[in-house]
Amino acid sequence: MNMNYKLTLQYDGTDFHGWQMQDGRRTVQGELARVLSLLDGRKVSVHGSGRTDAGVHAEAQVASAQLEREFEPEKLCAAINGNLERDVRVIRAEIAPEDFHARYSARGKTYLYRIINARVVSPFWIRYAHNEARELELERMREAACVFLGEHDWTAFSAAQTDTQTRVRCVTELEIDAVWDERGQGKLFELKISANGFLRYMVRSIAGALLAVGRGELDGEMISHALETGERSKLIVTAPACGLTLLRVPYD
């Protein structure tokens, strides 16, 4: 009988074409499937909690896979990592219940969007944060952020194309913090956002809208209007992938 494994992964998304397997391109799912197939001696399917786009990072992405061979979790972890490049790591392997599925069992997700608000950006941030040179007003952004909370149809804040049946999702947390970046170049803004699920480009569209709010170009009312009508304003730009990190995926 197959064993079901839950794998928790970290990756620096800079040099990946995203999560989802694609022919001839280096993807996280592709790398993981290659290594698990090698270890299990047959073609292994890997399920992720969700796709991350090219350039998006993960502190704790979750994947599940059924293996024919039985592995002691810690040894599985070491065996996988020994066959991966260092920009992706399995940080934990666990034996999971038979019906555990990284995507369908997930109760939601938490993402972090990082912005360096400065004219000069530290070289140590360029892979992990988006740069905004114009000054951002934190209080304006915090007020507008409230509008996103709760259940909405996210048509105006997601990719035009979708394979999901409904665009209704519930945002349960949206916190914005700004701290002086110790590298001394300006402020680091961190947008933490949790929902029961996300559509493609949803976090980056919310981040893009909040950037426009912070610059004084957009306000909460305009965001409400976009949410209600499903019409995307030209002021809502999908923020760059490099600023985005999948922080955690909660399960029961």
Added chain:
Amino acid sequence: MNMNYKLTLQYDGTDFHGWQMQDGRRTVQGELARVLSLLDGRKVSVHGSGRTDAGVHAEAQVASAQLEREFEPEKLCAAINGNLERDVRVIRAEIAPEDFHARYSARGKTYLYRIINARVVSPFWIRYAHNEARELELERMREAACVFLGEHDWTAFSAAQTDTQTRVRCVTELEIDAVWDERGQGKLFELKISANGFLRYMVRSIAGALLAVGRGELDGEMISHALETGERSKLIVTAPACGLTLLRVPYD
């Protein structure tokens, strides 16, 4: 009359062949000289506070250069950065006294050496820290670190080849801290070391020795012996460049 400028630089050393200009290779000094020559319309010489090896980073390297044209410091900063790739940034430009020289005016230097002490290393650390998988004993390292303090001849802890007249330097600070890395993979050790000057490979040799101490292979007495005799033990290995960051260069 020429104007003398003091430039403070940050760089991610991963994709540089170090500080010092070399034909056909991308170096920090080379990049900076190229851009300053472009802006000043003539060949400009750039002096650094010291060389950093390939792969070594800087939070605040200092350079000086004489320019024929007069630039408002903030505009000079923007003009230089506009012509550099994003892994190196001038974070401050200042008009300096005529006799200011980044190397000869420096009162010393402070370096940081980062070690991730864990079996699995977060992909977010691989560019900026050395990995040690065997457990390091902090207290042993702290005790042995005291031996390095003060004035010594560093022959056993530097490159065999040197162009300096004396190998005597005074280490004024050597602090070791270990914190649980928030990415949850293990401990982050930080070795902070200040001296009135450093020889080539000196910090990395000290870090290599302290790693051996932390693993229980070397002790303070063996370090004392190496310092006194100038004979390098085989247990003292030059620690990898990626863990090293030039933190600051103090001037009067």
